[in-house]
Amino acid sequence: MFKTEQQRVGLGLWKVSKDDCADAVYNAIKIGYRHLDSACDYGNEKEVGQGIARAIDDGLVTREDLWITSKLWNTYHAPEHVQPALERTLNDLGLEYLDLYLIHFPIAQAFVPFETRYPPEWFHDPLAADPKMEFAQVPLHQTWQAMEALVDLGSVKHIGVCNYNSALLFDLVNYARIKPSMLQVEIHPYHTQQRLLTLANNLGIPVTAFSPLGAQSYVEIDMATQAQAVITREEVLNAAKAHDVTPAQVVLRWGVQRGYAVIPKSTNPKHLAENLDLFNFSLTEIEMEAISGLNLNHRFNDPGHFCGEAFNTHCPIYD
Template identity: 65%
Template sequence: MPNSHKEMPKVGFGLWKIPQDICADAVYNAIKAGYRHLDSACDYGNEVQVGEGIKRAIDDGLCTRADLWITSKLWNTYHAKEHVKLALEKTLADLQLDYLDLYLIHFPIAQPFVDFEDRYPPEWITDPAVGKMELAPVPLFETWQAMESLYEKGLVKQIGICNYNTGLLHDLMSYAQIKPSVLQVESHPYLTQESLMRLAAQYDLDVTAFSPLGALSYLELDMAGAAESVLEQTVVKQAAQRLGKTAAQVVLRWGVQRGNAIIPKTSRPERLKENLDIFDFELTSQEMDEISALNSNRRFNDPGNFCEGAFNTFHPIYD
């Protein structure tokens, strides 16, 4: 893999939906609790505050920069080759960093450029007055070449992709001069993605699973119902009772025991510690199989659903 300067920690702190007013403290508290893997993105709209939390933690001696694994992501509006480096430099400035450990293409979706001065982060709609998602004719090949250039310049230690399917992975591997090192996708017991995981391993890709607890990340967005919580499944509750752990810890353990990194999100101090405390027990092979058998291919984060409802554009990227 390109410049595998250190190993990505198996449990990271996911920064999606952390409000700006509490984000710096949340990052600081996460580092204080033992997190060394932070998963950020331009589109989350809180990288300035993430940077403040990181700087305070380093200044207070909680860690060094070298101790941390910082991931961020290239947004859809910066896919053109002339915009990729600009987007990264903006992220680095906001995070107060000289380099990223990992930079990912956030979605395999190219949209028209939106100047930083006009709106940042630009989100999904190019012109709010029009209220529609627009696409730009930028091939992923061009975007990946620009990502490779960032690696060659030493601005990022590793490069990778998010939300790619198997077909896009095959295509990327056919032209990449610098291979991706990480694939980040949604995965939890209701969306095990077995074929994609197997292919990632075949290509020697590490996998980071976002939304590892499934529906819990989407309740407040009305993208999931309370009845969809995997924490209420009998096999999960029985394993938790056997182990003296919480149902959430069992589901997170299932994720890392599959071989993936996971990035749960919480701003509650007690949950920060709980989510890290999953390395002193193991699920049995039967428990692993029974939790995996909960798969129903339920994808909560699907542009094919939310883009049409929110941005007046039907744009599926998964079959």
């Protein structure tokens, strides 16, 4: 799927502030990153584009060296909104095409015009007396057909999905004219997703893990506590000591060794370099099994929880 082994480690751009984003992208490319994971909903695609443009202008890379992913937001699921949403993303990023475009969530929400609010986020009208999410009656197969049309146009090289469960994957491969090129889901030692990984492998669909360090992605937004950090577990610390690497490197290596790509987020140059340096050591089978044994089937990113708490709307996508 990816052009190089190096691209199996990407820079996740969720929660990277606009002020830091362009420099973070530029520094990541300078360090050696060739895979950037963006999204309309992150609200920083213009700044991502600035970092990419500076790196290309300075001769660090060519566009063809990079793998750039973005995602279709929930409010643009209707077929007539899919291409305009992509065009806005491409304009913000300053690109002519994406390597990969993903359906961000299997949730269709009511359309919000670009001029009203962009990115539209979760509330349909955040200024309403009782703001809520508003859903749209758009079947996922219609959204996928519009995504396929983007491939036909050459605007995207590959298409895929995020946050799909096994049933949705089975359904998708039965109606897809163009097979999904990627499944991106939350995977870390507290949520190993082994059954879903096996299914994706059986269907020939590559996988990318978001939030591969688990709680580390969620502490700053009060969706996890530091006590839930997997990098403090004895199984991880022992492996880090044995291989003279950091606990974060152990957890990321565990993911890469399981056969999928990882997209950790950082703006710290030291951590950026460490997160990319995963191919000079391997975990033993015993270490892999010990870390996998930490599984709690615990999701940090679950609309069934955060949509009710933050957006006053019951919106489960996992049972």
